[in-house]
Amino acid sequence: MKAFIFDLNGTMIHDMEYHTRAWHSLFNEDLGGNFTWEEVKPQMYGKNSEVLVRMFGPDRFTEAEMDRLSFEKERRYQEEFRPHLQLLPGLTDFLKQAHDLGIPMAIGSAAIPFNIDFVLDNLNIRHYFKAIVSADDVVLSKPHPETFLKAATNLGVPPADCIVFEDVPKGAEAAQNAGMKAVVLTTTHEAFEFATFPNVLHFAADFTDSFMQTLL
The missing domain is CATH 3.40.50.1000 (HAD superfamily/HAD-like)
Structure with a gap:
């Protein structure tokens, strides 16, 4: 067996480039980060909440905020990747x-x-x-x-x-x-x-x- x-x-x-792109824009444009592509790419594993904690620390977001940011990140990813799926x-x-x-x-x-x-x-x-x-x-x-x-x-x-x-x-x-x-x-x-x-x-x-x- x-x-x-x-x-x-x-x-x-x-599709990992599209995930990285969605996170990169969310981190920098929405959350005021200043992360390079090279800093974001190695973090593309695990749950979305874990990615947020790795990048911004454990005290930055509430669970509700992480849920909202997670959904927004996936919305952007799907919108951009859909033509290439x-x-x-x-x-x-x-x-x-x-x-x-x-x-x-x-x-x-x-x-x-x-x-x-x-x-x-x-x-x-x-x-x-x-x-x-x-x-x-x-x-x-x-x-x-x-x-x-x-x-x-x-x-x-x-x-x-x-x-x-x-x-x-x-x-x-x-x-x-x-x-x-x-x-x-x-x-x-x-x-x-x-x-x-x-x-x-x-x-x-x-x-x-x-x-x-x-x-x-």
């Missing part, structure tokens, strides 16, 4: 092949349901996934393994039999902490940034990489 667990942003779709090359066929082979699949993402629904429903791929774990479903974000462990539990598959698809070091670390192997999509980070994670099986630009077929 084996199962596939997919991160979403940067792994299934190439598509799966990474080769992923459409990979999902169909895995589904036809009966390989259970899940999404394990720090995205909120609003963004996960945006992708799954606009691309009509929800039917491929037996489980979806979002930011709203966990207490602790990646690199804590809760997201991936919950996905494995929902699929009914032992963690050791799950392969995680990720694009960021914190995601690969979360997979390692969950006892799972990982395949890294190099959409947003380079291979050397994952040097400390022995659980990484392979690096690929997209799902047309021949290694993907060996997983099926």
Whole structure:
């Protein structure tokens, strides 16, 4: 038995630039920050509230303010990314092949349901996934393994039999902490940034990489 667990942003779709752009404008234009692109990009992981705390400290915003800012950030992201929304090359066929082979699949993402629904429903791929774990479903974000462990539990598959698809070091670390192997999509980070994670099986630009077929 084996199962596939997919991160979403940067792994299934190439959209991290648009998330960074939305945060960058919100931080600087709305919240009076003076952050460079290089300062914002490494913070693109975890829940939106965690991003806000990392950038502005724990006492700047109330929970209600963070909820409002989080929604506004996602609204801007979706508005700008919508014309470019598509799966990474080769992923459409990979999902169909895995589904036809009966390989259970899940999404394990720090995205909120609003963004996960945006992708799954606009691309009509929800039917491929037996489980979806979002930011709203966990207490602790990646690199804590809760997201991936919950996905494995929902699929009914032992963690050791799950392969995680990720694009960021914190995601690969979360997979390692969950006892799972990982395949890294190099959409947003380079291979050397994952040097400390022995659980990484392979690096690929997209799902047309021949290694993907060996997983099926």
